[in-house]
Amino acid sequence: xxxxxxxxxxxxxxxxxxxxxxxxxxxxxxxxxxxxxxxxxxxxxxxxxxxxxxxxxxxxxxxxxxxxxxxxxxxxxxxxxxxxxxxxxxxxxxxxxxxxxxxxxxxxxxxxxxxxxxxxxxxxxxxxxxxxxxxxxxxxxxxxxxxxxxxxxxxxxxxxxxxxxxxxxxxxxxxxxxxxxxxxxxxxxxxxxxxxxxxxxxxxxxxxxxxxxxxxxxxxxxxxxxxxxxxxxxxxxxxxxxxxxxxxxxxxxxxxxxxxxxxxxxxxxxxxxxxxxxxxxxxxxxxxxxxxxxxxxxxxxxxxxxxxxxxxxxxxxxxxxxxxxxxxxxxxxxxxxxxxxxxxxxxxxxxxxxxxxxxxxxxxxxxxxxxxxxxxxxxxxxxxxxxxxxxxxxxxxxxxxxxxxxxxxxxxxxxxxxxxxxxxxxxxxxxxxxxxxxxxxxxxxxxxxxxxxxxxxxxxxxxxxxxxxxxxxxxxxxxxxxxxxxxxxxxxxxxxxxxxxxxxxxxxxxxxxxxxxxxxxxxxxxxxxxxxxxxxxxxxxxxxxxxxxxxxxxxxxxxxxxxxxxxxxxxxxxxxxxxxxxxxxxxxxxxxxxxxxxxxxxxxxxxxxxxxxxxxxxxxxxxxxxxxxxxxxxxxxxxxxxxxxxxxxxxxxxxxxxxxxxxxxxxxxxxxxxxxxxxxxxxxxxxxxxxxxxxxxxxxxxxxxxxxxxxxxxxxxxxxxxxxxxxxxxxxxxxxxxxxxxxxxxxxxxxxxxxxxxxxxxxxxxxxxxxxxxxxxxxxxxxxxxxxxxxxxxxxxxxxxxxxxxxxxxxxxxxxxxxxxxxxxxxxxxxxxxxxxxxxxxxxxxxxxxxxxxxxxxxxxxxxxxxxxxxxxxxxxxxxxxxxxxxxxxxxxxxxxxxxxxxxxxxxxxxxxxxxxxxxxxxxxxxxxxxxxxxxxxxxxxxxxxxxxxxxxxxxxxxxxxx
Ligand SMILES: Nc1nc2c(ncn2[C@@H]2O[C@@H]3COP(=O)(O)O[C@H]4[C@@H](O)[C@H](n5cnc6c(=O)[nH]c(N)nc65)O[C@@H]4COP(=O)(O)O[C@H]3[C@H]2O)c(=O)[nH]1
Numbered sequence: 035x036x037x038x039x040x041x042x043x044x045x046x047x048x049x050x051x052x053x054x055x056x057x058x059x060x061x062x063x064x065x066x067x068x069x070x071x072x073x074x075x076x077x078x079x080x081x082x083x084x085x086x087x088x089x090x091x092x093x094x095x096x097x098x099x100x101x102x103x104x105x106x107x108x109x110x111x112x113x114x115x116x117x118x119x120x121x122x123x124x125x126x127x128x129x130x131x132x133x134x135x136x137x138x139x140x141x142x143x144x145x146x147x148x149x150x151x152x153x154x155x156x157x158x159x160x161x162x163x164x165x166x167x168x169x170x171x172x173x174x175x176x177x178x179x180x181x182x183x184x185x186x187x188x189x190x191x192x193x194x195x196x197x198x199x200x201x202x203x204x205x206x207x208x209x210x211x212x213x214x215x216x217x218x219x220x221x222x223x224x225x226x227x228x229x230x231x232x233x234x235x236x237x238x239x240x241x242x243x244x245x246x247x248x249x250x251x252x253x254x255x256x257x258x259x260x261x262x263x264x265x266x267x268x269x270x271x272x273x274x275x276x277x278x279x280x281x282x283x284x285x286x287x288x289x290x291x292x293x294x295x296x297x298x299x300x301x302x303x304x305x306x307x308x309x310x311x312x313x314x315x316x317x318x319x320x321x322x323x324x325x326x327x328x329x330x331x332x333x334x335x336x337x338x339x340x341x342x343x344x345x346x347x348x349x350x351x352x353x354x355x356x357x358x359x360x361x362x363x364x365x366x367x368x369x370x371x372x373x374x375x376x377x378x379x380x381x382x383x384x385x386x387x388x389x390x391x392x393x394x395x396x397x398x399x400x401x402x403x404x405x406x407x408x409x410x411x412x413x414x415x416x417x418x419x420x421x422x423x424x425x426x427x428x429x430x431x432x433x434x435x436x437x438x439x440x441x442x443x444x445x446x447x448x449x450x451x452x453x454x455x456x457x458x459x460x461x462x463x464x465x466x467x468x469x470x471x472x473x474x475x476x477x478x479x480x481x482x483x484x485x486x487x488x489x490x491x492x493x494x495x496x497x498x499x500x501x502x503x504x505x506x507x508x509x510x511x512x513x514x515x516x517x518x519x520x521x522x523x524x525x526x527x528x529x530x531x532x533x534x535x536x537x538x539x540x541x542x543x544x545x546x547x548x549x550x551x552x553x554x555x556x557x558x559x560x561x562x563x564x565x566x567x568x569x570x571x572x573x574x575x576x577x578x579x580x581x582x583x584x585x586x587x588x589x590x591x592x593x594x595x596x597x598x599x600x601x602x603x604x605x606x607x608x609x610x611x612x613x614x615x616x617x618x619x620x621x622x623x624x625x626x627x628x629x630x631x632x633x634x635x636x637x638x639x640x641x642x643x644x645x646x647x648x649x650x651x652x653x654x655x656x657x658x659x660x661x662x663x664x665x666x667x668x669x670x671x672x673x674x675x676x677x678x679x680x681x682x683x684x685x686x687x688x689x690x691x692x693x694x695x696x697x698x699x700x701x702x703x704x705x706x707x708x709x710x711x712x713x714x715x716x717x718x719x720x721x722x723x724x725x726x727x728x729x730x731x732x733x734x735x736x737x738x739x740x741x742x743x744x745x746x747x748x749x750x751x752x753x754x755x756x757x758x759x760x761x762x763x764x765x766x767x768x769x770x771x772x773x774x775x776x777x778x779x780x781x782x783x784x785x786x787x788x789x790x791x792x793x794x795x796x797x798x799x800x801x802x803x804x805x806x807x808x809x810x811x812x813x814x815x816x817x818x819x820x821x822x823x824x825x826x827x828x829x830x831x832x833x834x835x836x837x838x839x840x841x842x843x844x845x846x847x848x849x850x851x852x853x854x855x856x857x858x859x860x861x862x863x864x865x866x867x868x869x870x871x872x873x874x875x876x877x878x879x880x881x882x883x884x885x886x887x888x889x890x891x892x893x894x895x896x897x898x899x900x901x902x903x904x905x906x907x908x909x910x911x912x913x914x915x916x917x918x919x920x921x922x923x924x925x926x927x928x929x930x931x932x933x934x935x936x937x938x939x940x941x942x943x944x945x946x947x948x949x950x951x952x953x954x955x956x957x958x959x960x961x962x963x964x965x966x967x968x969x970x971x972x973x974x975x976x977x978x979x980x981x982x983x984x985x986x987x988x989x990x991x992x993x994x995x996x997x
């Protein structure tokens with residue numbers, strides 16, 4: 035809707051109307067003014083004519099009065115003064131504008147005195163005078179005088195008595211005219227001698243002839259002239275009298291000017307209306323605009339009169355009146371027209387503006403309508419799009435529901451299923467028909483008694499949404515199924531609860547997977563036994579049971595002996611078979627309630643809880659060991675595996691529940707140290723050992739920097755020559771507090787921590803340098819053997835390190851022997867072969883240390899570039915007591931020689947042992963029998979003494995006796 039105000043501007047229509055209206059108004063006003071002017075002119079003409087006629091008549095009357103007076107002289111001879119007086123008195127009363135009646139008598143120069151005498155009789159002292167420019171004066175002697183003889187009334191005209199007018203040209207001209215014509219003749223305006231005030235007057239003269247004289251011609255008349263009668267008329271009064279007499283003096287609308295001349299000469303002005311001058315003055319004082327508004331149209335009429343032969347001019351004009359006064363019609367027309375025009379203009383303007391406003395309004399409304407229409411169209415389009423989108427969405431929803439694993443359900447306010455779409459039958463195994471009309475708890479047996487069911491019922495009661503509600507149910511075939519449902523309450527527009535709707539999905543497969551994952555998460559994949567996680571759980575339960583029932587709990591940590599060898603030498607699959615077999619045997623050897631878990635690698639944990647009917651005894655542990663020790667069939671072979679077991683019991687003094695496994699581990703470690711294949715109960719002393727391990731570990735970290743290591747050297751003697759041909763470098767740790775620490779106490783720790791790598795490098799460098807030094811000292815070309823740990827063997831820069839050491843020390847590679855244990859290369863034989871060849875290519879010797887300890891396979895020997903076999907001292911120590919060991923040693927020597935390997939026996943302590951070895955062709959020996967490991971100076975002394983081995987047992991025995 036149009037609310038804004040239009041700016042005011044005269045519209046074209048209104049402007050045209052205004053222009054036309056004003057023009058018409060002006061034209062009409064002008065026309066009316068013209069009419070008014072015409073009317074005024076007509077009225078004026080009438081009034082002017084009346085006035086001119088009145089004046090003409092008045093003047094004629096005045097002249098006529100003189101004619102009457104003159105008739106007196108024509109008829110009476112002589113006319114006495116008395117008669118003249120009597121005759122003129124009524125006339126003077128009647129015509130007050132007459133100043134005087136005169137009778138001029140023509141007096142010759144010679145008659146002057148007589149005349150004066152006669153005049154003096156009337157007025158003593160009177161002389162004949164004349165009027166000059168300087169006033170009245172005694173008339174000079176002249177041939178003839180025309181003297182004022184009779185004079186009525188005398189009063190007021192005394193100055194004229196005896197006055198000779200013969201020198202007054204006007205009078206004389208009028209007299210001549212009158213004389214010649216015989217009729218009255220008037221002068222122009224004169225200055226009268228008797229007139230005190232300068233008042234214009236004129237004199238009308240008629241001749242008086244000698245009675246009886248011939249008057250036929252002008253000359254005769256002149257000759258007959260004896261005098262003349264004259265009336266002195268006050269022209270102004272005369273005119274005033276005329277006007278008053280005709281009541282014309284009251285009309286101030288007409289102004290009158292009477293001139294005693296043919297033209298309107300100001301000097302001859304006889305009469306002027308009172309308003310005439312004032313009007314002229316007023317007019318001059320006004321501005322042009324006011325002049326126009328006040329004077330308006332003026333009429334003027336000039337009329338010529340003949341006054342006794344004298345031409346007079348009468349000028350009649352209309353009095354200046356305000357234009358408005360004279361033109362009420364035109365002014366009214368103008369005003370009315372203006373007003374009307376303005377009104378019409380305003381009306382037109384209003385109409386046009388309203389029309390424009392209406393037009394604008396219409397335009398605006400039209401625009402609004404268009405906009406609304408467009409919006410409507412947009413709305414319709416949007417709605418169509420929305421509907422299409424909705425349909426598409428609906429279709430998509432249907433498709434998605436069909437394609438997805440979900441189904442869609444709706445429940446009424448009583449929580450009964452009213453609609454289930456999306457194929458719950460196919461997806462969930464429950465036909466929709468079986469569910470419709472039933473509540474969820476009616477379809478899930480026992481739901482209301484479960485925790486989740488109760489919680490769900492509370493959610494439903496609170497009309498709360500729920501998500502991922504998982505529950506187990508039974509499908510139409512009676513199979514267990516897991517469903518997961520989401521739902522949210524539905525309220526109508528008034529907020530009234532209408533039910534629930536949501537989705538459901540069959541998660542049976544997922545649940546099974548989860549259960550599997552859960553099982554896997556808590557069980558060892560290989561053996562199916564509980565893993566560390568579940569073990570902790572079970573241990574907690576067992577401890578809790580123990581606390582409740584006051585019965586002990588045993589924790590057994592079972593570690594397979596030499597399992598690494600099985601794994602490495604026979605492959606992982608064989609190792610797995612061993613582990614699975616052991617696991618199964620352990621499981622079979624225990625009760626259902628006991629727990630067997632696999633802790634890691636070859637470690638198992640057993641939790642035994644004591645029952646009321648049976649006390650726990652060490653027999654159980656032995657039973658387990660026996661079970662494990664049963665031969666394990668591996669393909670065509672059988673493999674024997676033993677185990678070491680550590681046992682921790684709860685409750686015992688100072689054994690916290692969470693340290694049970696740790697204590698069992700310590701005990702197992704002790705069992706291992708005690709030679710494997712046994713079990714140990716944990717004691718606090720074991721804990722001390724474990725703690726010592728920790729101490730060693732921390733001290734070991736700085737031992738190298740503090741230069742706390744030294745090497746001892748044990749001679750290796752050739753059995754054939756009895757000469758020292760080499761030595762084994764054996765490390766010693768001189769700890770400031772622990773004293774000299776044997777390698778058995780710290781080498782394993784160094785291996786576990788990885789410190790063996792830098793320590794081993796130090797040993798190799800020191801041993802090579804020392805050997806080179808002895809060599810340089812002329813103590814022989816000896817071979818030095820250095821132990822290589824598993825960690826060193828696996829180090830990437832092993833070859834470079836060996837090469838560097840040889841290069842730096844200058845020792846010939848052939849004088850370095852590297853001792854390797856069998857276990858080093860059992861994990862990856864191919865890689866080991868490769869690495870050994872690389873090492874061998876450096877020129878060093880390779881020996882296998884501790885040969886024969888547990889690893890029964892000799893097949894690899896042919897593949898390895900080995901130079902020496904070192905028979906473990908455990909075999910050597912028993913060769914004289916145990917026929918088995920003796921046989922093993924003899925066969926090792928024979929085998930080595932078959933493989934072109936040199937054999938060295940270590941741990942030779944007795945002459946019998948030496949003898950046996952010699953007899954069986956052993957190449958070299960190393961042992962206390964010849965020398966313990968010696969510090970470098972002692973070893974050097976031994977070399978210098980050229981100590982050697984007796985070549986026969988007898989000699990040796992003799993030597994010993996001597997010693
Ligand atoms: N009972 C008895 N023992 C004898 C006899 N002859 C030698 N022995 C001892 O037997 C061990 C031989 O060394 P191993 O078998 O390589 O066994 C060594 C070796 O495996 C390791 N080891 C020593 N030094 C090093 C080293 O520098 N590096 C590495 N990786 N291991 C070393 O520590 C083990 C123990 O070394 P040791 O205590 O020095 O013990 C030495 C030696 O003192 C004897 O007649 N009777």
